[in-house]
Amino acid sequence: MLWGACRAAVGVAAVVALVGGCSSTVEGEAVRPAGNDGLFDPCTAIPDDVISSLGVDVSTEENGVLGVRQAEFEICTWMGNWYQLGVWSTFHTLDDVRRNPEDTDIQxxxxxxxxxxxxxxxxxxxxxxxxxxxxxxxxxxxxRIDAKYQVRHEEDICGLAIKDMIALREYLPK
Known part of the structure; x- marks a missing residue:
């Protein structure tokens, strides 16, 4: 399970990096709550039976990265036979992703x-x-679908991410 945590930590660093290049000074007061206040929490909001139906083991649930909650993110992960499923919630936008040169193959x-x-x-x-x-x-x-290192993918990982996102839609914020 350490492989997934290490890759998740790298992923958090990469996604957090997308914010660094986007900061600027703005007058007035911020409207975003401090820390993770106001973020959707996938660990508490998505029912276990729904997670189980996606093919992962609910008993492997982990909140954060290596059990440590991350600033500006709510992250929940579960292990499957050949991959880790993560659901991440953030204040960052998809425009931030599009501007990040580390994020590739955007479709x-x-x-x-x-x-x-x-x-x-x-x-x-x-x-x-x-x-x-x-x-x-x-x-x-x-x-996020994160295949285990050197384990054969049983299906296309982006296809699996799409399928799981569609299955989770009714449990996600609008």
Missing amino acids: DVPEIGDGAITFREGADVDGDLCFAALPVKQGAIFV
Whole structure:
């Protein structure tokens, strides 16, 4: 399970990096709540039976990365036979993803919903990682599929991310 946590930590760093290049000074007061206040929490909001129906083991649920909650993200992960499923909630937007040079192979996916995309991380040279992302009022929800290292993919990981995002839609914020 350590492989998934390490890759998740790298993924958090990559997604957090997309914010660094987007900051600027603005007068007035911020409207975003401090920390994770107001973020959708996938660990508490998505029923266990729904998670189980996606083919992962609910007893492997982990909140955060290595059990540590992350600033500006709510992350919940579960293990399957050959991959880890993660549902990430953030204030960051899909425009942030599009501007991040580390996020590659960005594809529009209208079957998920308006503005939805899939993308990969440039550092993932083995093709073991794919995100499906949906814009929501708070920012975005990501479904992350992270294949276990050197384990045969039983299906296309971006296809699986899309399928899981569609299955989770009714439990996600608008």
